Amino acid sequence: MRMLLTHKKGPVSFESLRTVEGVIYDSYREAVKALGLLNDEETWLKTIMEIISYTNDRDQLRSTYASMLVFSDLEDQRGIWEETKDLFASDFLYARGLTEYNEEIYRDALDDIQEKVYNNGGAKIEEYGLPPSRDGKKSFNIIRREKSYNKTRLAEEVKEKLTTMNTDQRHCYDTIMERVKNSKNYSNNGFFINAPGGIGKSFLLNALLDTLRSTKKIALAVASSGIAATVLHGGRTAHNMFKIPIMDHKDVRACSVKRNSEHAR
Structure with missing residues (x-):
């Protein structure tokens, strides 16, 4: 309409x-x-391939694709999926240590796309013409997803970042990583990084995120706004990450993270 x-x-x-x-x-x-206003398959394929030409981040590719599903229209999503599913699932292939794709790997990618579609306010992905995810049969493996980053690539990027940090950035990086490694020895492990805009705070934060993820740790990147979240690798808004309800100031509510759920863990 x-x-x-x-x-x-x-x-x-x-x-x-x-x-x-x-x-x-x-x-x-x-x-x-x-009226000919629906997007055609060729346009979608060109868009996906253009994203691939700019980034190797498959999580970002699936995020963009999820947004396209929710906010655009296309008659034959199944055709798009069949032609590009290897691109959407390549990081899961690498994370499993396999050399050939199988249905489980494609299901991993579909599960992740389904979660991102939900985060965009969408419906079940089969309503968009995609194969069904394991929603309802198997919970989204958020922990697996958070550990599925390409650790070798991240380690190489961290090494490069460290060589370009200025003195203050390196001091912050070393201090925070020391607390991460020996948190039990300190009573306070919270840090506030204060610096003017454009001076390199996001660069420092992404270096910390990449370092932790390259060592198989889970690092949750959270920002107060969607625009700020896009600057962080794997960033999400606080409302999305912690399921904070949008409320009137008079309301008293709890975040909707279910007890004993994978999200809670």
């Missing part, structure tokens, strides 16, 4: 909104399709 209201001039009723060249269509989707 939103697309029709944007592109059709002068509709006077819901019926006229669904009318294209004298034909009254039963649904808004059919009317949109008749």
